Amino acid sequence: MLAVPAKTLRAGATLSPDFMARNSIRDQLSAFIQSRGGYFPIFDFVRGALSLAKQDEAYSNWLKGGGANAAMVSVDRRYLQEHVLKLTEEAGLMTKSWNVMKSPLELLRVASELTENATRLGEFKRVLGDRTDKASIQEAAYASREATVDFARMGSKMRAVNMIAAFSNAQIQGMDRIIREFAEHPVGASAKVAASITLPSVLLWYANHDAPR
Numbered sequence: 001m002l003a004v005p006a007k008t009l010r011a012g013a014t015l016s017p018d019f020m021a022r023n024s025i026r027d028q029l030s031a032f033i034q035s036r037g038g039y040f041p042i043f044d045f046v047r048g049a050l051s052l053a054k055q056d057e058a059y060s061n062w063l064k065g066g067g068a069n070a071a072m073v074s075v076d077r078r079y080l081q082e083h084v085l086k087l088t089e090e091a092g093l094m095t096k097s098w099n100v101m102k103s104p105l106e107l108l109r110v111a112s113e114l115t116e117n118a119t120r121l122g123e124f125k126r127v128l129g130d131r132t133d134k135a136s137i138q139e140a141a142y143a144s145r146e147a148t149v150d151f152a153r154m155g156s157k158m159r160a161v162n163m164i165a166a167f168s169n170a171q172i173q174g175m176d177r178i179i180r181e182f183a184e185h186p187v188g189a190s191a192k193v194a195a196s197i198t199l200p201s202v203l204l205w206y207a208n209h210d211a212p213r
Helices: 003-014 017-034 043-054 057-064 072-076 093-128 134-146 156-164 168-184 186-208
Strands: none
Touching (some): 003 017, 003 156, 017 093, 043 057, 043 093, 093 134, 156 168
């Protein structure tokens, strides 16, 4: 019973279109800074989105390697076990009505997953390259989860806390991921942050600091 409010809050926050738009931009910066394969923002996002749409070999290898189920909305559902807009002909009137009512929410959930997973799949393709062996696929799939924030990365105690405190694990994992990146690659991470966040911020300040509004 205590998990219901947290699930509702997560759904309301993460399935709103404005959140999806902001999250996509944030993911591009995160993947650029934390990439293991030299993620190129927007370009690799489009490559990943095309693979998701076509469900090609790269998408299949990404699934087999364990790259899926790392998105925020995946926390509240089992990946690949629900079918959007699937209305069974054998179902009764009440079942059909319920399916129709829940379809718009599922549509938003899928849209949110697609925007997150397009970035991850773009990183997967970048890291994997032309390799096809099992170890390389698993390595690239792990890198794709680490490119942004792996929301499924939690222990048993944190899983219990996350059921009732909507974004507790997301906050911890986000901070943990960037700390690990700076610890492992201090020079590279600093250079990427300076180029993608600090420099644009300084230029925006310079362009706007005299504006009264």
